Amino acid sequence: MRIGVFDSGVGGLSVVKSLLQHQLFEEIVYFGDTARVPYGVKDKNTIIRYALEAVEFFKNFDIDLLITACNTVSAYALDEMREYSNFDVVGVVKPGIIATENVLRSLESEILIIGTQATIASQAYEQPLRAYGFTNITSKATGLFVPMVEEGLYDGPVLQAAMKHYFRDIKIPDAIILGCTHFPLISDAIKHYFNHHSTMIHSGEAIVEYLEQHYALQHKFDATESKFFASENPEGLKNVAKKWLAL
Amino acid sequence: MRIGVFDSGVGGLSVVKSLLQHQLFEEIVYFGDTARVPYGVKDKNTIIRYALEAVEFFKNFDIDLLITACNTVSAYALDEMREYSNFDVVGVVKPGIIATENVLRSLESEILIIGTQATIASQAYEQPLRAYGFTNITSKATGLFVPMVEEGLYDGPVLQAAMKHYFRDIKIPDAIILGCTHFPLISDAIKHYFNHHSTMIHSGEAIVEYLEQHYALQHKFDATESKFFASENPEGLKNVAKKWLAL
Numbered sequence: 024m025r026i027g028v029f030d031s032g033v034g035g036l037s038v039v040k041s042l043l044q045h046q047l048f049e050e051i052v053y054f055g056d057t058a059r060v061p062y063g064v065k066d067k068n069t070i071i072r073y074a075l076e077a078v079e080f081f082k083n084f085d086i087d088l089l090i091t092a093c094n095t096v097s098a099y100a101l102d103e104m105r106e107y108s109n110f111d112v113v114g115v116v117k118p119g120i121i122a123t124e125n126v127l128r129s130l131e132s133e134i135l136i137i138g139t140q141a142t143i144a145s146q147a148y149e150q151p152l153r154a155y156g157f158t159n160i161t162s163k164a165t166g167l168f169v170p171m172v173e174e175g176l177y178d179g180p181v182l183q184a185a186m187k188h189y190f191r192d193i194k195i196p197d198a199i200i201l202g203c204t205h206f207p208l209i210s211d212a213i214k215h216y217f218n219h220h221s222t223m224i225h226s227g228e229a230i231v232e233y234l235e236q237h238y239a240l241q242h243k244f245d246a247t248e249s250k251f252f253a254s255e256n257p258e259g260l261k262n263v264a265k266k267w268l269a270l
Numbered sequence: 271m272r273i274g275v276f277d278s279g280v281g282g283l284s285v286v287k288s289l290l291q292h293q294l295f296e297e298i299v300y301f302g303d304t305a306r307v308p309y310g311v312k313d314k315n316t317i318i319r320y321a322l323e324a325v326e327f328f329k330n331f332d333i334d335l336l337i338t339a340c341n342t343v344s345a346y347a348l349d350e351m352r353e354y355s356n357f358d359v360v361g362v363v364k365p366g367i368i369a370t371e372n373v374l375r376s377l378e379s380e381i382l383i384i385g386t387q388a389t390i391a392s393q394a395y396e397q398p399l400r401a402y403g404f405t406n407i408t409s410k411a412t413g414l415f416v417p418m419v420e421e422g423l424y425d426g427p428v429l430q431a432a433m434k435h436y437f438r439d440i441k442i443p444d445a446i447i448l449g450c451t452h453f454p455l456i457s458d459a460i461k462h463y464f465n466h467h468s469t470m471i472h473s474g475e476a477i478v479e480y481l482e483q484h485y486a487l488q489h490k491f492d493a494t495e496s497k498f499f500a501s502e503n504p505e506g507l508k509n510v511a512k513k514w515l516a517l
Contacts, residue, residue: 058316059306064420069305069502167428170417173311176435181414184431188423255316 024240025050027081027089027110029074032060033263034169034204035092038115039249040268041227042090046243047234051250052084053264058254061169062095063139063203070141074100078107080252086110088238090230094202095139098147115226116147116202118233123152123198126222130156133194135221137213138202140164148200161196165189172205178212186216200224271487272297274328274336274357276321279307280510281416281451282339285362286496287515288474289337293490294481298497299331300511305501308416309342310386310450317388321347325354327499333357335485337477341449342386345394362473363394363449365480370399370445373469377403380441382468384460385449387411395447408443412436419452425459433463447471 026048028039032055039053054077056062062070074096081089088111091097091104097114104112123134134157136148143164152160167185176182199214199221201207210223234240249268253260273295275286279302286300301324303309309317321343328336335358338344338351344361351359370381381404383395390411399407414432423429446461446468448454457470481487496515500507 058312060311064307065305066503166421167414167417170414174413179435181428181431181435184428188426188428256313259313 024048024087024238025052025085027051027084027086028053028092029077029081029089029096030055030092030204031062031073031095032057033260034172036264036267037204037207037225038090038092038227038230039264041225041231043247043249043268045231045235046245046247047231047240048247049244050248052081052086052252053249053260054080054252054254055260056254057256057260061139062093063141063166063169065141067099067141070095071100071103074104075107078104078112082109088113091115092204092226094142094147094204094226095145098142098145113230113234115204115230117151118229119200119202119224119226120148120151120155121233122224122229123200124155126224127157127198131159132157132197134160134198134200135193135196136160136162136200136202137165137168137189137206138162138200139169140166142202148202159194161193163189163193168209169203169205172208177209182209182212183216186213190216196221198222198224201226271295271334271485272299272332274298274331274333275300275339276324276328276336276343277302277339277451278309278320278342279304280507281419283511283514284451284454284472285337285339285474285477286511288472288478290494290496290515292478292482293492293494294478294487295494296491297495299328299333299499300496300507301327301499301501302507303501304503304507308386309340310388310413310416312388314346314388317342318347318350321351322354325351325359329356335360338362339451339473341389341394341451341473342392345389345392360477360481362451362477364398365476366447366449366471366473367395367398367402368480369471369476370447371402373471374404374445378406379404379444381407381445381447382440382443383407383409383447383449384412384415384436384453385409385447386416387413389449395449406441408440410436410440415456416450416452419455424456429456429459430463433460437463443468445469445471448473
């Protein structure tokens with residue numbers, strides 16, 4: 024099976040990492056829209072327009088499935104992407120919601136959702152979880168975490184100050200949805216901030232579980248061929264890929 | 271005189287503010303490329319491509335002069351913009367350099383240049399200042415300041431932590447070049463961090479001084495007509511304009 028992975032930038036490589044670890048596919052074509060990153064501060068129509076341009080890009084490849092690694096795109100543009108595709112399109116939001124439901128024992132559990140401004144404003148995680156019956160949900164746009172990860176500040180005083188700023192009024196959560204592909208890189212710091220109490224919901228792990236349940240993916244591949252494309256600076260993307268994916 | 275002001279987003283309004291205060295023009299057409307902001311992490315070719323698209327936009331208006339408020343564009347794309355324009359194009363870097371030279375008494379003065387990753391990498395400020403004879407120049411990419419300003423964190427523990435992170439090894443400067451349109455909003459906090467010793471070089475003030483010297487702008491206008499355009503979310507731009515410019 025040949026799949027595409029679409030992200031607004033390099034962050035989606037954290038999802039690719041999970042896909043590679045589970046050896047699910049024989050070929051992965053990655054496209055990061057690095058020339059227009061970040062999407063998380065842009066408005067709905069712009070996000071949809073950019074997502075449809077990515078769909079056109081992937082039509083050049085004979086893919087069976089397109090994974091949208093970006094939470095913001097998953098929150099806003101999936102329906103439109105499906106409408107204009109000749110392949111399946113799966114986002115990370117639904118798998119994240121299912122993983123959260125599977126992990127929590129009580130509908131009174133405290134859930135914290137963090138993501139970009141656009142993802143949080145969409146309520147893409149919050150609404151279905153409320154509909155499922157969860158009552159203690161806090162959604163928080165933590166936009167500064169994205170550039171901090173991009174500057175390599177995975178912990179330390181700057182991240183600590185930002186966590187204090189964002190989390191000052193928040194009860195210790197039972198589950199934290201890392202609603203942005205950048206956040207797995209600061210997962211340990213966030214976990215530590217909340218005294219290691221919370222279960223972290225990671226888009227990459229959640230989507231692997233989802234794909235294993237919804238697609239016939241019995242076969243494990245010894246090697247996955249990976250191709251990386253970027254709308255600017257493909258070398259930069261390849262360097263991050265080498266570092267994150269140990270290629 | 272009718273001018274255009276181009277910026278990657280809303281930040282250029284800090285330059286418009288200076289232009290309005292000095293009543294230099296009868297009409298200002300502002301375009302912010304909010305759909306693709308920020309430019310400061312993008313590469314040279316992308317920045318030039320976006321800048322030339324802005325030039326095409328301004329050709330729809332009968333402007334005499336285009337001011338590039340964005341430091342990153344001023345650092346990379348001015349030559350190309352001039353080549354494809356039928357109007358004058360002025361950036362903020364050269365005026366900032368002249369203002370710095372005018373303010374400092376000694377070539378041994380300590381200069382700190384802060385800006386986006388792309389602006390600092392261009393050495394657009396540093397090279398001419400070294401050629402002029404200044405020897406103690408520190409350039410520092412302070413990318414996190416941009417989203418902090420956008421989240422309204424003009425001071426407080428998060429900005430303090432970021433300043434400590436960026437400035438930990440830096441001697442108290444005699445002049446600080448605020449090499450990004452967002453930075454005037456945290457000018458006071460930076461000044462305070464360095465014990466109020468440093469003279470702050472502000473793009474808006476610097477370009478007003480430059481224009482007054484290089485163009486025949488004797489006439490002061492009681493009212494300046496302003497038009498605001500954005501590549502997405504023009505309402506957001508207008509709201510910031512109302513707040514910053516008290517329109």
